[in-house]
Amino acid sequence: MAMTIPYDPSLILGNLVNDAVLKNVMDMATIQAPVDAAEDNLNSLIALKRSIDMTIQELLDMHIDTTDLLKQSNDVNKQVQKAAIDYAQKKIAGLTALMPLKSQVHTSNDSYESPIDYNKSQLKKMPLSSDSLKMNVQYFSFEDNDQQSNTAALTIKSFVSDELDIFGDSFKDQASSAAQSQMNSQYSRHDIAGTLVISVTCTHKDAVMLAPFVLDVDKGIRVWNKIYPDDMIKTDSLANVMDIAAKANTKDEKALQLLSGATYGSCFIGMVHVLDTTNTTASETMYSVAASMQGQFEIGGWFADESGGFGVDSSFSDDAKNLLSAQNVTSHCTLVTMGSIPSIKSNEVKSAVQQFAKFDGEESMNKLAMLQNATASDKKTVDSSADAARTGQQMIAMETSKVQGLLAGLATVDTKANKMLDINSMMDALDDYIQKALAGNLGVPINYYLKPVTKSELAEMWMSKYYPSKYLSIAGDDTPVVNPATPTPQPQPVNN
Numbered sequence: 165m166a167m168t169i170p171y172d173p174s175l176i177l178g179n180l181v182n183d184a185v186l187k188n189v190m191d192m193a194t195i196q197a198p199v200d201a202a203e204d205n206l207n208s209l210i211a212l213k214r215s216i217d218m219t220i221q222e223l224l225d226m227h228i229d230t231t232d233l234l235k236q237s238n239d240v241n242k243q244v245q246k247a248a249i250d251y252a253q254k255k256i257a258g259l260t261a262l263m264p265l266k267s268q269v270h271t272s273n274d275s276y277e278s279p280i281d282y283n284k285s286q287l288k289k290m291p292l293s294s295d296s297l298k299m300n301v302q303y304f305s306f307e308d309n310d311q312q313s314n315t316a317a318l319t320i321k322s323f324v325s326d327e328l329d330i331f332g333d334s335f336k337d338q339a340s341s342a343a344q345s346q347m348n349s350q351y352s353r354h355d356i357a358g359t360l361v362i363s364v365t366c367t368h369k370d371a372v373m374l375a376p377f378v379l380d381v382d383k384g385i386r387v388w389n390k391i392y393p394d395d396m397i398k399t400d401s402l403a404n405v406m407d408i409a410a411k412a413n414t415k416d417e418k419a420l421q422l423l424s425g426a427t428y429g430s431c432f433i434g435m436v437h438v439l440d441t442t443n444t445t446a447s448e449t450m451y452s453v454a455a456s457m458q459g460q461f462e463i464g465g466w467f468a469d470e471s472g473g474f475g476v477d478s479s480f481s482d483d484a485k486n487l488l489s490a491q492n493v494t495s496h497c498t499l500v501t502m503g504s505i506p507s508i509k510s511n512e513v514k515s516a517v518q519q520f521a522k523f524d525g526e527e528s529m530n531k532l533a534m535l536q537n538a539t540a541s542d543k544k545t546v547d548s549s550a551d552a553a554r555t556g557q558q559m560i561a562m563e564t565s566k567v568q569g570l571l572a573g574l575a576t577v578d579t580k581a582n583k584m585l586d587i588n589s590m591m592d593a594l595d596d597y598i599q600k601a602l603a604g605n606l607g608v609p610i611n612y613y614l615k616p617v618t619k620s621e622l623a624e625m626w627m628s629k630y631y632p633s634k635y636l637s638i639a640g641d642d643t644p645v646v647n648p649a650t651p652t653p654q655p656q657p658v659n660n
Contacts, residue, residue, distance in 0.1 A: 167196050167258070169365070169431050169502045171608045172269050177287075178280045178374060180387065181421040181614060192265050199258040202251040207300055209244045216240060276391065279384035279617070280422065284643075285374050292371040293427040293611075297601075299364045306357040311350070349447035356440040360587045362594060364432040368607050373425035377615060379641040381625040388420060388622060397622060405623045412620035424615035428607025430503030432597045436590045437496045444489040497585040499593065503607040506596040510583040 170192035172185050216237045220230045389396045395418065398404040411417070499508075600606050625641075 167199060167262075168433055168500050169429055169608055169610060170196065171502055175423060175609060175612070177372060177423050177426060177609075178282070178285075179278050179423055180276050180391075181423050181612075183421065186421075186612070188265055188268050192262060195258050195261050195265070199251075199254050202247070202254045203300075204298075206244070206247040206251045209240065209247050213237070213240045213244055276387050277383060278422070279379050279381075279387050279420070280374065281378045281380040281383075284378040285376060288373050288375045289370045290373055291369045293367060293369045295369045296367045297364065298366075299362075301363070302359075302361040304357075304359040306355070308353075308355040310353045312352075349445070351446075352442075352444040354440075354442045357438070358587050359437045360435070360590055362432065362434045362590065364594070364597070365429070366431070366601050367427070367429045367610065368601070368604065370604055371425060371427040371613075373613065375425075376643075377424050377641050378643055379617065379625065381622060381629055384420070384617060384622050385626060388619065391420070392418065392619075395619070397619065397626075399626065405626055408623040409620055409627060412618070412624070414620075417618050417620065419616035419618040422615040422617060423609075423612055425613035426609035427611040428503065429610040430501070430597075430601060430607045432499075432501050432504075432506070432594060434499040434590050434593070435497070436585065436587050437494075438586050439492075439494045441492045442490070443492075444487075446487045493584075495584050495586060497590070499590070501597065504597055504600050506593040506600070508585070509589055509592045511586050511588050512583055 170189050172189050174182065174185050175189070216233065220233050220237065223230045223233070385397045385399060397408060
């Protein structure tokens with residue numbers, strides 16, 4: 165991601181320029197220059213690589229030999245790798261070097277009044293620069309949906325075995341097979357990850373200039389005396405002012421630096437990362453235990469026959485359902501704009517947990533109920549008992565060999581819409597920034613026009629103001645010069 169434009173908010177058009185602040189901004193620009201150049205080189209090579217690969221694919225579709233072109237593509241691969249390493253190294257070194265310089269921004273407490281006469285000066289826009297745009301956008305999206313289900317049929321023998329010990333091992337085995345515990349579980353995980361990185365840097369053609377640039381000499385002398393208390397201009401002594409004016413254009417003459425104009429640029433540096441993870445675990449555990457017997461033993465000899473008529477009463481069961489649903493939404497958004505404040509719009513993100521849509525024990529008991537219905541009879545005979553034994557044995561064999569699991573359906577039960585900044589918010593902000601860039605009226609200074617005002621110029625302008633007829637009028641600004649030797653034109657009478 166590109167760096168922002170070096171800028172200090174104390175550099176205001178028309179104000180005095182602090183040499184330390186200006187030097188700090190220039191030092192930041194000097195450090196950023198090789199980093200920006202390395203990034204441009206990397207992006208150019210990546211674009212070249214993609215262009216060559218597309219050309220190779222096009223030639224292959226045309227059945228043209230691409231052997232030599234493939235070799236060139238491999239060479240570009242090595243250059244891209246080398247450029248990426250060089251960019252990473254310079255970016256790390258540049259950020260490390262910029263940290264102490266950025267800590268000095270906003271530390272200047274100088275609040276001297278500007279000597280510019282704003283009533284007579286004017287701001288003008290002049291197309292002295294040029295419009296340009298450099299954009300680098302990277303977007304990554306990942307969506308993963310993982311679902312797992314597990315059905316386990318476990319035989320619980322303890323209760324039935326303890327209750328039916330008196331009937332023998334064969335009867336206990338059949339009864340315990342009918343009294344079974346059925347477990348159904350489902351696990352779902354849905355991950356949505358999106359990352360957008362945007363880097364846009366623009367220059368704008370309109371330069372802003374103070375033209376005409378008019379100074380208030382009295383304010384200028386007051387500011388001079390505050391900044392240079394050891395080298396003051398004493399306006400109560402005409403001799404002192406004349407002596408200062410006589411030393412014009414001497415070596416190492418001090419001056420006030422005024423920001424009289426600037427060309428402008430702007431930048432939009434943003435990153436947003438959104439991660440939405442939803443986990444849902446659903447399970448059903450159904451315990452059906454034989455609590456009663458269908459039929460009575462009339463004779464001990466018919467034990468095997470009567471054993472086929474044993475069933476499980478579905479009314480004596482515990483149907484336990486469990487559900488855990490959780491949603492985790494994280495968003496990390498950073499945006500730095502220089503020269504413009506785009507519109508930031510939040511978007512709604514819906515969060516929801518899930519509930520059982522249709523999850524009861526009725527269906528889980530259908531197979532067991534079928535066994536009871538198939539073996540039920542109002543009047544028991546030897547033949548009916550034999551038929552019931554065969555039918556029951558077949559049903560039990562089917563159930564023990566295949567357990568049909570019930571996987572619960574899930575439905576949204578608690579939905580909330582919360583506002584957050586996401587990728588759409590970043591794109592809306594980018595659109596607004598581009599529209600403002602096209603309309604103009606934005607930017608931060610990237611090149612400065614400085615107007616030096618020396619001590620001798622202030623002295624000359626002071627004498628020209630208060631002794632206009634005695635000394636030659638000299639202007640250190642855009643004030644029109646009036647020569648005292650030239651008589652002022654008088655109005656001529658008009659003859660009708």
